[in-house]
Amino acid sequence: MPTQNAADLLKQFSNLNAPQLRRLLVEHLTKQKLGLYWESNAIERDEALNANVVLPRLVPEFSHTPEGTHFHQNLIIEGDNFDSLRLLRATHAGKIRVIYIDPPYNTGNKDWVYNDKFVGANDRWRHSQWLEFLYQRLTLARELLTSDGVILVSINDENRSRLELLLDEVFPGRRAGSLVWRTKDTGNDLSQRFSHVHEHVLVYANAGFKFNGRATGRSKFRNPDKDLRGDWSPQPLTKAHTYLERENTYYPIQDPDTGYWYPCDPNRVWAYASENEIRKRFKDDELAIEAALKGLRSDSIEQLIAKKLVYFPPCTADDVIQFDSKETLLEDIRAGRGPILPKKKTPILREDLPDLDFWVGKPIATGRPSRKELWTAKPESERLAPLGSWIAGMNEQVIALEEDEDDEPEVLRSARGGVATDEVKDVLGSKAFPYPKPLSLIKGLLAQATQPNDIVLDFFAGSGTTGQAVLELNAEDGGNRRFIMCSSTESTAKEPDKNLCRDVCAERLRRVMTGYSGKTGYSVAQGGEFAYLQLDKIEAADVAFEATPEHAKTLILMRETASTGILIASTAIQIIAKGSDWLTVLCPEVTPLTLDELAKLPAAHGVARLAVFCPRPKALALLLAERGVEANTYSITDALLKGQVSSKKGAKVAFPDSQTSETTLADGSQGAAA
Template identity: 70%
Template sequence: MTPSQLRRLLVEQITQKKLGLNWESNAIERDEALNADIVLPRLVLENSHSLSSPNADGNLIIEGDNFDSLRLLRATHRGKIRVIYIDPPYNTGNKDWVYNDHFVGANDRYRHSQWLEFLYRRLTLARDLLTPDGVILVSINDENRSRLELLMEQVFPRRRLGSLVWRTKDTGNDLSQRFSHVHEHVLVYANSRFKFNGRKTDRSKFRNTDNDVRGDWSPQPMTSNKSLHERANTYYPIQNPDTGYWYPCDPNSVWRFASENEIRKRHPDDESAVQSALDSLRSDTIEALIAKRHVYFPPCAEKDVMFYSDRETLVRAIREGKGPVLPKKKTPLLREDLPDLEFWIGKPIAPGRPSRKEFWDAKPEEDRIAPLSSWIGGLKETLDPLLDDDDLMEPLALRSPKGGVATDEIKTWLGAKVFQHPKPVELIKNLLSQATRPGDIVLDFFAGSGTTAQAVLALNAEDGGARRFIMCSSTEATSKEPDKNLCRDVCAKRLRRVITGFGKQRGLLGGFAYLQLDKMDSADVPFEGTPMHAAQLLSLRYCQNASTGTLDDSILQLAFDGELAVLLVAQVDDQTLQRLAKWPARRLAVYSSRPESVSDHLARQGKSANSYSLLDALLRGQTTQRVS
């Protein structure tokens, strides 16, 4: 670290006052870690799968510490990842994560600080990978949610979108205090241009049952989630002008729309106040909606109309449960304690509820997107009364099986419980269905057993998409288990079986390149870095795909977009230079060990080209030092 960098860090530490999360960390050591060495990718063919398949393009499994994997991706995928989903270690103290080659246990004095620093370094790298409309989804348990949210706010300031709640099991396992922990959370932090996909309006819900000349329409609820005591000014009766029948307001869920009549009652003899109140409304009054024929009154037979000639008859009907009720919930609409009870004496009261007509042609289809709910329901869970099936804009609730299903999925694909606390494929697939578009790249840098990659392949199979995955997983080898390789023997093995099919399970279209990381000091890169290292880096940078080519022909084309060809030259000689001058592309980007010679020759031949050194390919994006 230079003296100026050291001064900058010291000034930041002294002058910046922060409200939020603090933990034991070393800012200088953190800064040095980013440039301590260089990370170079190497393709491992024997661990890869179906590389020749077009469905394998862009799918990567990267073996190594995910901090190093993210450093690599910072150099190759900066600003290109649309969705990041991670299920990081939960810091439970049950030795569920490795730090400096050792599992961190409950008795470690710096367990929380190590966990926060461990995540902070990785999240700051991941932040730079997101597209301008990108999002990161992070699973976490309730115990560590508060710490993680403060950390996320520090890394992604003002980008918190919210969180989703997922019920992981039916009963808790800690009943000593009679409190059952059965939920986990998915935190959502997004760049400003991100939107969930939501739910498109079902066109079949629009019909024209009354032959309205304006076309098909859908009945929409006219009630709000406010009670009479919360919003008394929208508690009023509604009358059908054609039949004269009346409809009581639900005291537990008053109307959504203001009433001009009620406004005038509040401001008698003050037309200015009335007009001011009307001008402040964001929607039509109920009187205006009725006048425009935007309110639908359901057909009602005369025999079903209720009529109470005196108070005694009305009160008796209420007490006996024979008064007007909500059609579905059967809760009473009239009660003895209501302020307008006398109004209903002598009024014909119709059953059913009026609704607002939402016409299909009233707005573009892209504006008919219902938002995503923060609740993740069970596969068979009844979501009513949380959701109203008639409300076109009622939030969409995702569904997922409980956590135990994920363990069974691991056993199905790998024959044994070889990974602790996985997530169900359905959970991640449904999250991705809302967060991704068909051609997006999905990153999981805590890949574990590869569930996220399987979810990507399953979602592609459902909607014909071409999403790509990048899975980063360590080996989790320790001094006690030096030969353990979680990435190769669990993640890659599972995905290989998911793609080819296993047992009674049918395969999914896909493939992947398996990369290992070679680390070396930047000073050693000119001597230990190879042209194939450069080929992988360039292919990842230009195509977001691993290179499967060889340098047997001395020139390897890594990318071509119809105009620009990216070439790697292993050996520069007269024959190679002549071939470059005749290369069938309008423009060239050539990487070689002799960039000046290549540049001079192509310039003399009138070939449009940019010439770079192999060292530039190896170091660009990974170090702050000057690259020659």
Template identity: 65%
Template structure:
């Protein structure tokens, strides 16, 4: 998984380009911002695993620009976006419009799926003694109006009681009606056949025949009936007509095209639902999907219907809480507009497996790292993080270093424990390496690279960790099976002698040695009867680097 919270290009000194802040008056700031992100996203695309995902936070102002860029870099990979309410109060009272939300764009490779949540077995019951076993009521409505889906706007009748149920004109039924199609197309056999052939699911008539529609029981005294059109209109105007049970919005309105149909019809309260039997869904599919709405911690979620469809609603504190979270760790306002821990916890919980690697290359204050450690502690995971940040040094602040003074500092304090909060042991993932990248010309690599730098890079690549160096001419990197991996920055008689006795002293059978003259060292060790494979240090250091060989 990759998560990034890039600078939002507001013009308020929120990002540095070519060692200077880009302001609102810069006529090229949008182009610079897109190019700035494009180069990084292209690299990110090549790092995402076949079942991986990239999540990108962005404000509403720049969402459209970023989506076009993401569509270009990740064609066909757009999964959707999550909407997160960042605050409770408005910020533009002059126009009576409040910007209170941001987005998290989701682009994923084909193998990715959100983790979802196992369906609660307790929600499956059998109140009508259905021979097929326990079932859960699912809403019959979709978020489409009668003008968008005319085939799905029709009345439903309970064949056993004769009671009728109106369709909500703002949220039509999910399933088409064969009777409604035939009525609308007025006997045009070819058009009717084409319409029915184009359906992707059963019609409501089929579902009723299969007894997959549940009609809630009601008492006769609760059934409404209006004998004349005037009686019906009067009831609508006085609020006595049929309504949605929870939302209390009217189902019948004066301007509906089928208003006359309801004159004289017995109208039942409540809403019919579709039965979903526990045994009808394969076990691997008994997972609730993730909602696109990120709700507040204590926010009551109002579903589109009067039925609770099985969905996972992520929850997060508002944005201002994050500033206090960072302040409690580092003191003061160390970083502007950080993301809250709860937001990252929710995203990580749904988008990662327990052994995944998570990359954040706009790491900022390090929220991603802390959230990952907390999630590991909660579910026993072994997730690893890679947090990348620029220094954000500029002409005004040449010594500024966000990565060192904010991100790395936060991770150290979180791991050690702060303000009474327990830290994280090495076994629980509580360790990390702080690395600083530098540019070295390939031709000068072996002359300019320091021993500790070479050891760190080899250790990360081969052992996925950095261990304290023993120093000396021969540096230990890692052990793999029956051989040790070693680093030699120079080759001389003393180094050869030390390598010749290494297997016996350290209880290994073979050696893998990285050095600047692998062929010469290979011959020298073979002369001493040592089983070794010697590798070019320069090739190892260049491997995978920009401009180097892979």
């Protein structure tokens, strides 16, 4: 039996003639794309999808607010992360630089809930539901990233390919790569005698993102020739091409100070062009010479020598080799006594090479010249080794492949997965959470991906490891990173009272902040506070009636200051933010009293203007103007709806008041402008 969709399509096609059908078929075939398909139409979409507006409600009793907290910079948001992300899209779009997530892996072991039901191994749409579930959330998360933002996603080997294709779809062209993390030492019991002991961290980044890498040591930079410009490091002057492949850069070099000559290695020619060679090649054709010189992408060898950027190692007259005739040269070459490369010990002059006559009578030095890279040539911030994609164990020996460890990529280290369970147990006193990630793993990733003032978001926060990693990292490097943890309650019809977010995520972070197992906690200045938010979902049309001033305060604070409030104002007016010459204020009710208070604010705070969120902005603007107060006024309702998909419709239908000039005050009296 065809489905309703298919039946409708068949009906449409029955009216088409053959050419029309052919055109449709071609269109269909040419529309095909490389990528991932999943049955998104066949499965139930998130019930909440854009149906309503999400408003944050601060829950003081679940928040962590030690003395000295003026406002909360860290947030824990309880609820389905689809809703948390919808809220964050309205408050934090383009403000988050680093997202780390560790989503449920879709193991079939009831590891995740979709529309209030666990998805089991035999669910027919298990993979599609998982992909659709993540797709909905990732497309929201994408909007939160800054232009140099990055998302790091943990995944097991089994689901890696599916997730990677999904991420390609959500972040086209943004794949930076993946890291491999060894999760365990012991084998697991698989029928193919194949033990899965690693997982992946997929990295998708916006254009401006870079890992921090590692500052390379200064030890390579020395000053053996007492160069007045300071220390320098020897860099190769050659590149990996033979003289047959690059005959233009196969030429002899002379040290102008000693007059000694250096033959080119026939297996590794010079990396720089020679002006002299160009002139020889083009003879008297000045135009061709000029064009060739103009086309050089870097200094010629003559320029490098003139700038004293070529180092000729010390060479005494005794070390110099000289041949009186071509015969003696050939004789020595044949007898293996000709000039050789000092390290490789291979001959540098061979019988088969061109221009052997050139060397007759020339003093040939035995060392090899190198290019001098001055320490001062680049700022220190550019002398960085990149992050390697291999995550090593805590005690694993990582052997430098090159002689010089400075050039090796930075290696992240992480404990194995089992350690993470103990880390949570250590704080909460029981095995409160299955399969958390090790702190060392997330700390390492954040140390590489974040800058000291970033907001770090984890919208599959689970036991809150990412929050603890942020605190520990700040303590280690003096940073001021803040976290936003989104966690579900994991309540189901079977366990309606379960609240993982409150009892595990928030509780863990509270104990970490107050100190546990003999470890000291974190002061407010060190980020030892968080706001606990629950979410209220309100139909867009009802926002004007059901949203409270507290909703407005919390949401506007989140948007305007990336923090949230515990500012308890003594009056009905709440100051949200202060700029150089302006004050942002929330005025939930316009009464003669609040009007008077607003009028006093500019003088009291030394600012020229007010930005006021209020119920009737036009009316308030007129009333304030009459009192000589310069103010931009905004509708609270519009602010609550802004950035939430249904807001446009809602605003039109339900809140014509935001554009009226009606000046009735909240207490019923008529304003002067009426």
